[in-house]
Amino acid sequence: MKQRIYMDHTAGMPVDPSVIEAMLPYYTEKYGNPSSLHSWGNEARKALEDSRAKIVDLIGAKKPEEIFFTSGGTESNNTAIKGVTKRNKDRGNHIVTTSIEHMSIINPCKSLMKQGFEVTFVPVDRYGVVDLQALENAITDKTTLVSVAYANGEIGTIQPIKEISEIIHHKGASFHVDAVAACGQIPINVQTESIDLMSVSSNDMYGPRGVGALYVRTGTRIEPITQGGGQERGLRSGTENIPAIVGMGKAAEIAKAEMKNESERLVELRDRLVKGVLNSVPASFLNGHPTKRLPNNANLRFSYIEGESLILSLDKQGIACSSGSACTSKTLEPSHVLLAIGLKHEDAHGSLLFTLGRRNTQEDVDYVVMALPDIVKRLRAISPLTPKEMLQ
């Protein structure tokens, strides 16, 4: 039988079967609305608060009231960026973020720029680590919010969050962290790391899609970005998606319990994959930081060829991954993250992103390492950029 190997977990993850089991009763039996006063309402309300407690537990929040459920990472990021800056308009109109943030940070910032806000995009070094001096210099007395992702979902680089929060709080701005890629994989503690707001997503930790959360430290000035019935203490109106929230809570509980063992296992697989490919494919490179990177992330670059053609070829062998190539995006531009770490356009086009998951095994990694050299060789033989000596 043909092998099928999924290494595209950043794009989508399977939902843990025990998560689905936890969710199902809330569709068919316990379908009450948490705002209702009767026993169905009580049941739903209890489920909502149990899940909230599990998120508190995963990220080290102080109180359950600091967790607000949303529809996912994008909504959490939009709420943080727009909600904090608009609420603090009287104090300033400046946002500081980085050049490698997710589109759900960059595009709300761009939208605010059209409304008179100013945004500074701080550069990163060649590994994707934020330039701390540039960050410090960018913050002015008009800066109300600084937003930096905990780890980059594309190149895997983990930021020195504690150092960043010290710089920011010294200057008096609020600190938002997009932890969608990192949360559930590596330990995060919003209290010890002095994070004011943090976005997390359910599917990125084996929970259902369409649900996420925003942590907002008590005392942080923020306003809602949508208006309605006042659920989630007025910050996020709309009837709570109880089954999904229950699923996210369960997923958070499992992620916390398994984090240590699973991250050690993934780091081993990741390094085996990186080493195996770099050793067997000439002119191949690792994008992102060699050690300060997410356990599941291997972003590799192959000179002289293009990522989409690599993905199509790997797919034929049953291997699924992503690419930073323009040809796999909706914009025709290569990944802004790869350009920000200083890659040339043609090198950014030739990058592949493997993101490992719970079901991946050492056999999977070895299969990829075995399949990749021939695929690269074939595409290089077609490419006019390949040096002649490489083809001999």
Next chain:
Amino acid sequence: MYTDKVLDHFRNPRNVGEIPDADGVGTVGNPVCGDLMSIYIKVKDNRIEDIKFKTFGCGAAIATSSMITELAKGKTLDEAMKISRGDVASSLDGLPPIKMHCSNLAADGLHAAIQDYLKKKGAQK
């Protein structure tokens, strides 16, 4: 996303390579944009006797390069000049809309190769 024909030409591209003593070479695209294509032609009695390509690019870029070599082989130069981007796309049973502009360069590459041949021929006279 891609038709079976596109995938077939991507996986089994026809006429890959260079022609060392080509009569005309056309290079179009830019590695910055993610697509770069070189088309080599050999011309005899005003017909394209042989044609080969080399392409850096996505699946569509490689498939259209392969298809243009099949469409152009044996054609007179006049006939080959009339092969359009649309002809290439429809011979592949269509391309995704986003690929119609960026990766459908093969007809341009062929025309550039023919123009290169005509220019060289003119210079010889």
